[in-house]
Amino acid sequence: MIIIGEKINGSIPSTGRAIAARDEAFIRDLAIRQAEAGADYIDVCASVDDDQEMEVMKWLIDIVQDAVDTPIAIDSPNAQTCVDCIPFCKKPGIVNSVSGEGDKMDLVFPVIADTKWEVIALLSDDTGIPKSAADRLRVFDNIMAKAKEYNIAPERIHIDPLVEMLCTSEEGIAMVVEVMTEIKKRYPTIHITGAASNISFNLPARKILNQVFMTLAMNAGMDSAILDPLDRGMLGTIYATEAMLGLDDYCIEYITAFREGRIGPVKK
Amino acid sequence: MSIVKEIASAVEAGKSKVVGGLVEQALNEGIEPSVILNDGMISAMGIVGEKFKNNEIFVPEMLIAARAMKKGVEVLQPHLAKQGVEPIGKVILGTISGDLHDIGKNLVGMMIEGAGFKVLDLGVDVPPEKFIEVMKENPDCKVVALSALLTSTMPALTSTIKAIEEAGLRDTVKIMVGGAPVTQAFADEIGADGYSEDAASAAELAKKLYGVA
Numbered sequence: 001m002i003i004i005g006e007k008i009n010g011s012i013p014s015t016g017r018a019i020a021a022r023d024e025a026f027i028r029d030l031a032i033r034q035a036e037a038g039a040d041y042i043d044v045c046a047s048v049d050d051d052q053e054m055e056v057m058k059w060l061i062d063i064v065q066d067a068v069d070t071p072i073a074i075d076s077p078n079a080q081t082c083v084d085c086i087p088f089c090k091k092p093g094i095v096n097s098v099s100g101e102g103d104k105m106d107l108v109f110p111v112i113a114d115t116k117w118e119v120i121a122l123l124s125d126d127t128g129i130p131k132s133a134a135d136r137l138r139v140f141d142n143i144m145a146k147a148k149e150y151n152i153a154p155e156r157i158h159i160d161p162l163v164e165m166l167c168t169s170e171e172g173i174a175m176v177v178e179v180m181t182e183i184k185k186r187y188p189t190i191h192i193t194g195a196a197s198n199i200s201f202n203l204p205a206r207k208i209l210n211q212v213f214m215t216l217a218m219n220a221g222m223d224s225a226i227l228d229p230l231d232r233g234m235l236g237t238i239y240a241t242e243a244m245l246g247l248d249d250y251c252i253e254y255i256t257a258f259r260e261g262r263i264g265p266v267k268k
Numbered sequence: 269m270s271i272v273k274e275i276a277s278a279v280e281a282g283k284s285k286v287v288g289g290l291v292e293q294a295l296n297e298g299i300e301p302s303v304i305l306n307d308g309m310i311s312a313m314g315i316v317g318e319k320f321k322n323n324e325i326f327v328p329e330m331l332i333a334a335r336a337m338k339k340g341v342e343v344l345q346p347h348l349a350k351q352g353v354e355p356i357g358k359v360i361l362g363t364i365s366g367d368l369h370d371i372g373k374n375l376v377g378m379m380i381e382g383a384g385f386k387v388l389d390l391g392v393d394v395p396p397e398k399f400i401e402v403m404k405e406n407p408d409c410k411v412v413a414l415s416a417l418l419t420s421t422m423p424a425l426t427s428t429i430k431a432i433e434e435a436g437l438r439d440t441v442k443i444m445v446g447g448a449p450v451t452q453a454f455a456d457e458i459g460a461d462g463y464s465e466d467a468a469s470a471a472e473l474a475k476k477l478y479g480v481a
Contacts, residue, residue, distance in 0.1 A: 250282075250328035250329075250331060250332050251326075251328050252282075252328060252329070252332065255326055255328065255329065
């Protein structure tokens with residue numbers, strides 16, 4: 001499982017306050033704790049006004065890279081910002097994100113074409129978030145056609161099928177599971193990602209929903225996720241699910257995570 | 269770290285991909301095959317068994333350690349044979365008639381092998397006649413290990429021992445028994461020579477019954 005640590009995001013109130021106060025120690029601590037918990041990438045999202053975004057992004061990326069060796073996921077709704085932040089990064093990371101919307105792919109794909117950078121692509125386009133599986137797969141086909149033009153191999157692409165909240169869905173997660181299954185069938189090496197916590201918006205006891213979603217989504221092919229690596233319950237669910245899916249020989253990854261104190265009950 | 273110690277720690281950690289190479293390296297350095305076997309692998313499996321008994325490690329960790337040792341032994345075997353290094357002895361092992369459980373029995377087999385024995389694993393649902401036949405073929409075998417997992421198949425332990433007695437072979441071997449419902453008291457009652465409650469203890473018991481512990 002590829003874990004993209006989500007904590008350094010200005011839309012999280014405590015992180016937003018730290019950004020406003022330019023509290024370097026706070027950001028550094030978040031980077032270190034996420035890396036220690038096993039994050040493969042540290043997501044960095046400023047979530048500030050456009051005129052400040054570049055400055056804040058650079059400030060955040062510099063702190064993270066000074067604190068840990070974990071690569072960065074450059075997270076901005078503005079594709080140009082993502083592109084402009086690439087030179088700040090010491091090693092290839094992930095652009096988070098493009099979609100079928102506007103000129104996002106045209107901005108990002110040429111820049112990462114001949115690099116080791118990976119990219120998250122959302123299955124939305126200028127019509128919004130398609131309602132049916134068929135329409136999302138149509139967006140997917142457009143993305144893959146464009147990626148092919150720039151020679152971006154499927155294994156560098158993380159497709160986010162866009163998980164929507166469960167409480168207003170009439171068919172649970174059936175549609176998104178259909179999309180994930182189909183994508184993985186067409187491109188076995190592609191990554192499928194998503195923000196697990198979207199599923200539980202406006203419902204109580206969200207952790208239960210997030211974890212069960214993760215298990216079902218992994219069963220459908222999700223192998224990358226944007227989440228809080230400090231959430232021991234979620235991490236435990238991920239390791240347990242990988243073992244059950246036969247992705248963890250002899251359960252050694254599971255046992256190791258337990259032994260390192262990253263999953264399971266907190267030892268007193 | 270000496271190469272033998274490196275082998276031991278690789279076996280202990282279950283690193284089957286590196287053990288073979290390390291054994292070759294040790295042989296190239298001129299270290300005696302028997303030293304590699306005893307100090308590199310058997311002692312590491314002893315530590316693994318001890319940790320398992322103390323609940324410090326889990327079953328899969330024992331499995332991968334045994335797998336790693338197997339890789340090392342594969343490389344070492346021709347050299348051991350050339351030098352005439354023999355296993356400590358043979359152990360006949362099987363799950364008794366009517367019982368199809370083999371996970372525990374296999375673990376016992378691995379740990380006994382890890383202790384330096386040659387294990388003749390007869391599988392599951394083994395009728396008494398089969399044990400007797402293999403005993404006759406291997407008169408040098410001094411320990412027979414019988415496994416039963418169910419209360420309903422425990423009587424087959426009794427009848428297997430009885431059959432061995434009737435075949436006139438009881439004095440040629442020590443018999444050890446084990447399995448979830450089996451206890452020391454039951455082992456005593458049916459006239460077994462030993463009982464162990466887990467795979468690691470079974471390996472120690474086999475050594476004791478062979479008089480090498």
